[in-house]
Amino acid sequence: MRVLMFGWEFPPHISGGLGTACYGLTRGMSHISGLEVLFVVPKAWGDEDQSALTLIAADNFPVRKKFIEMKNFLREMTYLEVHSRLVPYMSPEDYAETVNNSEGGSNVYFNTEEIGKLKFTGKYGPDLFQEIANYALVAGVIADDHSFDIIHAHDWLTYPAGMAAKAVSGKPLVIHVHATDFDRSGGSVNPGVFEIEKRGMEAADMIIAVSNLTRTTVIEKYGINPARVVTVYNAVEPLELGEWPEFRKPVNEKIVTFLGRITLQKGPEYFVEAAHKVLMKSDNVRFVMAGSGDLFPRIIRRAASLGIMDRFHFTGFLRGQDVNHMFAISDLYVMPSVSEPFGISPLEAMQSNVPVIISHQSGVSEILKHAIKVDFWDIDAMADAIYGILHYGALSEMFKKHGKTEVDNLKWENSALHVKQVYDAVLAKYY
Amino acid sequence: MKTICLYFQVHQPFRFRRYRFFDIGESHYYYDDYSNESIMKKVAGRCYLPANQLMLDLIEKYGERFRVAWSVSGIALDQFELYAPEVLESFRKLAATGQVEFLAETYSHSLVSLADPDEFRVQVKEHSDRIESLFGVRPGVFRNTELVYSDDIGAVVADMGYGAMLTEGAKHILGWKSPNYLYYNAVNPRLKLLLKNYKLSDDIAFRFSDRGWGEWPLTAEKYAGWLRDIDKKEEVINLFMDYETFGEHQDVGTGILEFLRALPGELLRHNEFRFATPSEVASLHEPVASMHVPYPISWADEERDLSAWLGNDMQNEAFTKLYELKELVKKTNDTKIMTDWRYLQVSDHFYYMSTKFFSDGEVHKYFNPYESPYDAFINYMNVLSDFARRVNEMVGATETETTMLKRQIRDRDEQLEKLQAEINELREKRKLVATPVVEGEEEVTGSKSSAKASKPSTGSGSAKASKPSGKSVSAKASKPSTGSGSAGKAKPVSRKKAETGEKKPRGSKKA
Known part of the structure; x- marks a missing residue:
C-alpha cells in the first residue's frame, strides 16, 4: 500500500508538535511491511542540500524528490519538497528576526504557534491563503505524477492539498486532526481557517483525531458524522540513552516546571495562581516558566503583583538540550492547558522520571493513569497536587515507578498500526 | 445436620472532606458531613431498615430456629447515632429477641492489628464496651477488619479472652482442606476459627445480580440445593458478607431481599440444616485441625x-506516618484528638489509595469517592499533617524539635563513621608494620590484594583479614582475630578515650 502524505514540516526543521507527531507516525509506519509513504512538504529552498532529485512541476513550481534514510526508520522514505514560500515558524522572536533579515524577499513567512495558529496581520494574511492554494495546485500535479492508494493530510494547511490530490487521482482521503482552530484560538476562530478545516473534514473519507477531546470538537463544532471520526492517540519517541550530560540541580530546592508557550491555550495564568498558593505555605520550592508567547508580559506582571518573583523564574524559549536539562532538574511538571488536543510534552517529562500534573482538558489525560489530573481552572486542586507531590515522598516514588513504564508502552508503532487499520477500513469501503 | 452461620458486616466509612x-493549621474539621449524612440516610433507607425488618420477620416466623449475627463497626454506630438513630433502635429490637449475636471488632474498623498489638487491644475493648452498653451482651467472638487474620493476630485475640474468631477460607491457606469445618489457631488452640465459604458467600454478595453469570437468576431453591449437595460429612457453612449486599450493593430490584426472605424456609424445610450464631457454632462443633497463617490474609480480591x-x-507511607503518632496521641489525653485519631484509622482511607483498581475489579471503583x-x-496526608501538628503542639514537642533531634543523631552517625574510618586506617597501618613479624608472608599479601580489588575506597584491608566486615566496632573489639592480634589489643583504649561508647549502638544499627 502506498500513501501520499501531506505534512508541512519534518525533521530536522521542526517547529512544534505537528512535526514531532509526523516524524513519529511515519517512523512507526516504516515498521509495517507493505506500507510505503510518499511524504510531501512545502519548503523554502536555501540551505538545504541540493543532491536530491528535482522535479519541475507545472506552473513553475519546482518539486524536489529525495530518498531520505532516517535513524530508527526501517526503510528509506520518498520525500518530496515543494518549493513553496510557506515557511512555518515557531516563536514570535524567530519570526521577528526573520522578517527583519529577509526584507520582503521571496519567502512568505508566517508565524505559527506550535501547531499552526496563525497570527493574521494584514501584511501576509492574503498571501498565506494564496500560498495554501498554490500548495494545493502542486499537490494535484504530484498526485498526477505518482501512483498511490490513499492520501493522508495533516492539519488544515494541507487539507486543500489533500483535497486537490483526491480530485485529481480519485483516491480516498484521510485527514488527521492534530488541532483545530478552536484549540489554537481559545474559541474565537478565524473564519478563513475554519472554512478550510470544515471543507477538508467534509471532503475526507475518514478523519483521524488525536484524542476523544478533539474528536468531540470535530463532531460538535464542525458538524461531522461521528461514524467518520476515529481517535488514534499519539505516542512518544523512546529516549535516546547515554547521550546526555549529567545535569545537577544547583540548589537544594524543589523545582516545579511549566514548559510550553505562554499563550491562552496553555493556561499559564493558572500556573502562576497555583504557584502563589503553594508559596504561601512552603518556602523550599521554586517555580519555573519555560517558554515564550504573547501572554508573557501579563504573566510577569501578575507574578510581580503577587510578590512571588523571588521564587518564580522565566527562562524564555527552550529547545533541544535545554529542554532535557530543564526536565532533569525538575521535581514536577505541570501542564494546565485550557485546550490541548493531545500534549506530548508530559510524556517526555515522564520519560525523564518527572511526575506530571495535567489538565482534564488535554487529550493525553485520556490515556495516562499515573498522573494527577485536575481541571485547568481549579487552582486549588492544582496547588494541592503540587504541594502533595513536593511534600509526601511516596507520591514521587509511585510516579517514578509506574509512570516511566506506562509511558514506555506508548509506542508509535502501535499508533501506526491503528492508522493502518483506518486505511484498510477506508479502502475496503472505497473499492 | 449441617450448621449454617450467617454473619453480616455493617460499616460505613466516615469520609473526609476535600482538605x-x-x-493545614487553619481548619481542624476534616469530615464531609454532607456525604456522610446523605449516604448513611440512603443506605439506611435502602438496606439497614428494610433488612432489619426482614430479619425480625424471619425470627418471628421461624422462632428459635433462625439465627443471625452482625458485626457493626464503631464508626457505623457513631454515624447511626448522628444521622439514623432509628437503625440503632431496630438493632436493639433484634438484640432483644436473644437469637442474634453482635461480634467484636476494632472500634475504628482499622488495620491496627497489623501495626501495634497494644493499640489493637485498646480499640477492641473500646468496641466491646460500646456493644455491651448498647445491646446488653458482651461479644464473645471476634472478627477483624476485612477478616484480616494471622497466627499472631489470633494469639492476641485469644489472649483477650475471645473464644472464636472469623476469617477468610482462603484457598492458598487451606489447600485441599475444606472451609466447612471449625479450625483452631496455630499458636493458641483455644481460639476456634470460623472460615468463610467464599464461593457460596460471593455467589450472593457479588454474583447475585450478574446477568452474565451462568447461574443467573439465582433463586433460594437453587441455592439451597447447592448447600444440600455439599458432602454429608462437612459441618458448618459460613456465609459471611457485607450487610449492604441487601438493597445497596445489590439493588432491591434484583430481588435480593426476596431471596433472603425465602432462603431460611428452603433450608429449614427438610430438617437437614440448622442456623447458628458464631458463638453457637464454636460450642456446637469441635475443631478438626489447626490453621497455619504466618502472613496475614483478608477477604478481599x-x-x-x-x-x-x-x-x-x-x-x-500513610500507614506508617499514622501509627508513628500513637504515643504522642496518647499523651494528649484530649477527647477531640482521640475522636479524630479513631476516624483517621478507618481502613477505607487506605483502600482509596489502592492502585489496584487500575487493573483490578470494579469493586474498588464502586467504593471510592476519589478520582x-x-x-x-x-x-489523607493533608489531614494527617494537620492532625500531627495539633498533636505535636499539644504535647509540646514541636516538629522543629523533632527534626533537630534527628539531625543531631545524623551528625553523630557521621562523626562515628569518620572515626571508624580513621580506626580502620590506623589499624591497616599498624598491620603493615606488624605483619613481617607476626604472620606468614603469603597470607597477608593475599588478603591485602583481594581487599584492594573489592573495596578500595573504605580501606578495609584489616576488616577482610579479621572478617567482621559490616559488624560494629564493639564486635571487632571483643573478637580480636588472628590477623591483627596486636592491633586489637591496642585499640579499645583509644576508643574509650574518644568516648564513643555511648554512640556505639547507633553506629552498629546503621551498619
Missing part, C-alpha cells in the same frame, strides 16, 4: 491478602 494543604490496603508506597488513588493520598 487542601492550605487548610483474588489474592485474599492486604494488597488493597497496604500494597503500594503511598499506603505504606484517583493519588488524589486520595494527597487528601
Whole structure:
C-alpha cells in the first residue's frame, strides 16, 4: 500500500508538535511491511542540500524528490519538497528576526504557534491563503505524477492539498486532526481557517483525531458524522540513552516546571495562581516558566503583583538540550492547558522520571493513569497536587515507578498500526 | 445436620472532606458531613431498615430456629447515632429477641492489628464496651477488619479472652482442606476459627445480580440445593458478607431481599440444616485441625491478602506516618484528638489509595469517592499533617524539635563513621608494620590484594583479614582475630578515650 502524505514540516526543521507527531507516525509506519509513504512538504529552498532529485512541476513550481534514510526508520522514505514560500515558524522572536533579515524577499513567512495558529496581520494574511492554494495546485500535479492508494493530510494547511490530490487521482482521503482552530484560538476562530478545516473534514473519507477531546470538537463544532471520526492517540519517541550530560540541580530546592508557550491555550495564568498558593505555605520550592508567547508580559506582571518573583523564574524559549536539562532538574511538571488536543510534552517529562500534573482538558489525560489530573481552572486542586507531590515522598516514588513504564508502552508503532487499520477500513469501503 | 452461620458486616466509612494543604493549621474539621449524612440516610433507607425488618420477620416466623449475627463497626454506630438513630433502635429490637449475636471488632474498623498489638487491644475493648452498653451482651467472638487474620493476630485475640474468631477460607491457606469445618489457631488452640465459604458467600454478595453469570437468576431453591449437595460429612457453612449486599450493593430490584426472605424456609424445610450464631457454632462443633497463617490474609480480591490496603508506597507511607503518632496521641489525653485519631484509622482511607483498581475489579471503583488513588493520598496526608501538628503542639514537642533531634543523631552517625574510618586506617597501618613479624608472608599479601580489588575506597584491608566486615566496632573489639592480634589489643583504649561508647549502638544499627 502506498500513501501520499501531506505534512508541512519534518525533521530536522521542526517547529512544534505537528512535526514531532509526523516524524513519529511515519517512523512507526516504516515498521509495517507493505506500507510505503510518499511524504510531501512545502519548503523554502536555501540551505538545504541540493543532491536530491528535482522535479519541475507545472506552473513553475519546482518539486524536489529525495530518498531520505532516517535513524530508527526501517526503510528509506520518498520525500518530496515543494518549493513553496510557506515557511512555518515557531516563536514570535524567530519570526521577528526573520522578517527583519529577509526584507520582503521571496519567502512568505508566517508565524505559527506550535501547531499552526496563525497570527493574521494584514501584511501576509492574503498571501498565506494564496500560498495554501498554490500548495494545493502542486499537490494535484504530484498526485498526477505518482501512483498511490490513499492520501493522508495533516492539519488544515494541507487539507486543500489533500483535497486537490483526491480530485485529481480519485483516491480516498484521510485527514488527521492534530488541532483545530478552536484549540489554537481559545474559541474565537478565524473564519478563513475554519472554512478550510470544515471543507477538508467534509471532503475526507475518514478523519483521524488525536484524542476523544478533539474528536468531540470535530463532531460538535464542525458538524461531522461521528461514524467518520476515529481517535488514534499519539505516542512518544523512546529516549535516546547515554547521550546526555549529567545535569545537577544547583540548589537544594524543589523545582516545579511549566514548559510550553505562554499563550491562552496553555493556561499559564493558572500556573502562576497555583504557584502563589503553594508559596504561601512552603518556602523550599521554586517555580519555573519555560517558554515564550504573547501572554508573557501579563504573566510577569501578575507574578510581580503577587510578590512571588523571588521564587518564580522565566527562562524564555527552550529547545533541544535545554529542554532535557530543564526536565532533569525538575521535581514536577505541570501542564494546565485550557485546550490541548493531545500534549506530548508530559510524556517526555515522564520519560525523564518527572511526575506530571495535567489538565482534564488535554487529550493525553485520556490515556495516562499515573498522573494527577485536575481541571485547568481549579487552582486549588492544582496547588494541592503540587504541594502533595513536593511534600509526601511516596507520591514521587509511585510516579517514578509506574509512570516511566506506562509511558514506555506508548509506542508509535502501535499508533501506526491503528492508522493502518483506518486505511484498510477506508479502502475496503472505497473499492 | 449441617450448621449454617450467617454473619453480616455493617460499616460505613466516615469520609473526609476535600482538605487542601492550605487548610493545614487553619481548619481542624476534616469530615464531609454532607456525604456522610446523605449516604448513611440512603443506605439506611435502602438496606439497614428494610433488612432489619426482614430479619425480625424471619425470627418471628421461624422462632428459635433462625439465627443471625452482625458485626457493626464503631464508626457505623457513631454515624447511626448522628444521622439514623432509628437503625440503632431496630438493632436493639433484634438484640432483644436473644437469637442474634453482635461480634467484636476494632472500634475504628482499622488495620491496627497489623501495626501495634497494644493499640489493637485498646480499640477492641473500646468496641466491646460500646456493644455491651448498647445491646446488653458482651461479644464473645471476634472478627477483624476485612477478616484480616494471622497466627499472631489470633494469639492476641485469644489472649483477650475471645473464644472464636472469623476469617477468610482462603484457598492458598487451606489447600485441599475444606472451609466447612471449625479450625483452631496455630499458636493458641483455644481460639476456634470460623472460615468463610467464599464461593457460596460471593455467589450472593457479588454474583447475585450478574446477568452474565451462568447461574443467573439465582433463586433460594437453587441455592439451597447447592448447600444440600455439599458432602454429608462437612459441618458448618459460613456465609459471611457485607450487610449492604441487601438493597445497596445489590439493588432491591434484583430481588435480593426476596431471596433472603425465602432462603431460611428452603433450608429449614427438610430438617437437614440448622442456623447458628458464631458463638453457637464454636460450642456446637469441635475443631478438626489447626490453621497455619504466618502472613496475614483478608477477604478481599483474588489474592485474599492486604494488597488493597497496604500494597503500594503511598499506603505504606500513610500507614506508617499514622501509627508513628500513637504515643504522642496518647499523651494528649484530649477527647477531640482521640475522636479524630479513631476516624483517621478507618481502613477505607487506605483502600482509596489502592492502585489496584487500575487493573483490578470494579469493586474498588464502586467504593471510592476519589478520582484517583493519588488524589486520595494527597487528601489523607493533608489531614494527617494537620492532625500531627495539633498533636505535636499539644504535647509540646514541636516538629522543629523533632527534626533537630534527628539531625543531631545524623551528625553523630557521621562523626562515628569518620572515626571508624580513621580506626580502620590506623589499624591497616599498624598491620603493615606488624605483619613481617607476626604472620606468614603469603597470607597477608593475599588478603591485602583481594581487599584492594573489592573495596578500595573504605580501606578495609584489616576488616577482610579479621572478617567482621559490616559488624560494629564493639564486635571487632571483643573478637580480636588472628590477623591483627596486636592491633586489637591496642585499640579499645583509644576508643574509650574518644568516648564513643555511648554512640556505639547507633553506629552498629546503621551498619
